[in-house]
Amino acid sequence: MGRMLVEAVLASPDCALAGALDAPGSPALGQDAGAFLGRPTGVAVTADLRAGLAGASVLIDFTRPEGTLAHLAACRELGVRAVIGTTGFTPAQKAEITAHAQRLALVMAPNMSVGVNVMLRLLEQAARALGEAYDIEVVEAHHRHKVDAPSGTALAMGEVLARARGVDLATQGVFTRHGHTGERPAGSIGFATVRGGDIVGEHMVLFAGTGERIEIAHKSSSRANYAEGSLRAARFLSAPGRTPGLYGMDDVLGLRG
Numbered sequence: 001m002g003r004m005l006v007e008a009v010l011a012s013p014d015c016a017l018a019g020a021l022d023a024p025g026s027p028a029l030g031q032d033a034g035a036f037l038g039r040p041t042g043v044a045v046t047a048d049l050r051a052g053l054a055g056a057s058v059l060i061d062f063t064r065p066e067g068t069l070a071h072l073a074a075c076r077e078l079g080v081r082a083v084i085g086t087t088g089f090t091p092a093q094k095a096e097i098t099a100h101a102q103r104l105a106l107v108m109a110p111n112m113s114v115g116v117n118v119m120l121r122l123l124e125q126a127a128r129a130l131g132e133a134y135d136i137e138v139v140e141a142h143h144r145h146k147v148d149a150p151s152g153t154a155l156a157m158g159e160v161l162a163r164a165r166g167v168d169l170a171t172q173g174v175f176t177r178h179g180h181t182g183e184r185p186a187g188s189i190g191f192a193t194v195r196g197g198d199i200v201g202e203h204m205v206l207f208a209g210t211g212e213r214i215e216i217a218h219k220s221s222s223r224a225n226y227a228e229g230s231l232r233a234a235r236f237l238s239a240p241g242r243t244p245g246l247y248g249m250d251d252v253l254g255l256r257g
Contacts, residue, residue: 001062001085001223006033008227010041015231019052020045023067049074056080058234062226065089072100081237083230084108087152101246105237109249110152112229116203117249119218120160123205126216127164132187134209136161141194141202149193150175153203158189161205 002022009015020033024047034041046052049071053059059075061068062085075082087110089097097108111117127136138161140154150158155169162169167187174190184190194202204217220226229249236242236252250256 004223004227018056021052081105083233088148107233107247110156112226124164127161134207137190137206139192139204150191
């Protein structure tokens with residue numbers, strides 16, 4: 001993801017690469033951030049957080065929850081705004097992010113894709129219109145290296161669907177099925193997870209009714225769409241007068257309301 005972000009920044013005339021961070025021990029440390037493109041940037045990849053944030057106005061973070069929280073603490077101290085694409089946060093970690101947002105302008109989304117966020121709005125409309133007469137299943141597929149399941153995007157879809165129905169996903173979500181499960185519980189929202197190969201990311205929500213079914217799907221063939229969405233979020237945060245707070249991609253794309 002880091003390479004896609006660097007490439008997207010270099011291709012955007014209104015953006016400038018101020019720093020590039022990687023984990024300690026990475027073979028990329030010390031190399032020019034644009035070396036893989038054959039376009040020297042003068043920015044060396046570093047594991048030194050403060051050095052990487054020096055001169056930056058916005059950090060785009062796609063790491064792990066613990067790393068993101070450490071980065072946000074530094075951002076809060078240095079006054080650097082942040083776009084958070086990391087997933088897998090616990091409720092306590094989300095509360096910590098909310099606390100940081102009292103001092104910083106942050107955009108946090110389980111998926112930075114513009115298409116996925118438009119899909120979230122479509123799911124809300126469909127769930128409200130179709131009602132409980134239609135069973136809902138969320139199916140997601142990702143590459144073999146993804147460590148959390150269901151994906152943060154699938155869970156976000158589940159939350160949108162649950163809110164549209166006026167129920168709690170924690171009680172209505174069905175995340176595993178095995179053996180003799182009995183009939184499907186009325187009003188439940190099912191999840192299915194696929195892991196394999198190099199699948200970038202696929203999400204499909206099935207509304208199954210009597211005599212018909214509706215499928216709303218999004219498939220990513222490249223991570224470039226995540227990078228472009230992240231830059232839109234960074235531009236949103238950089239707008240004059242942007243106040244501290246925890247924003248989502250619906251704010252960035254003008255979908256809220």
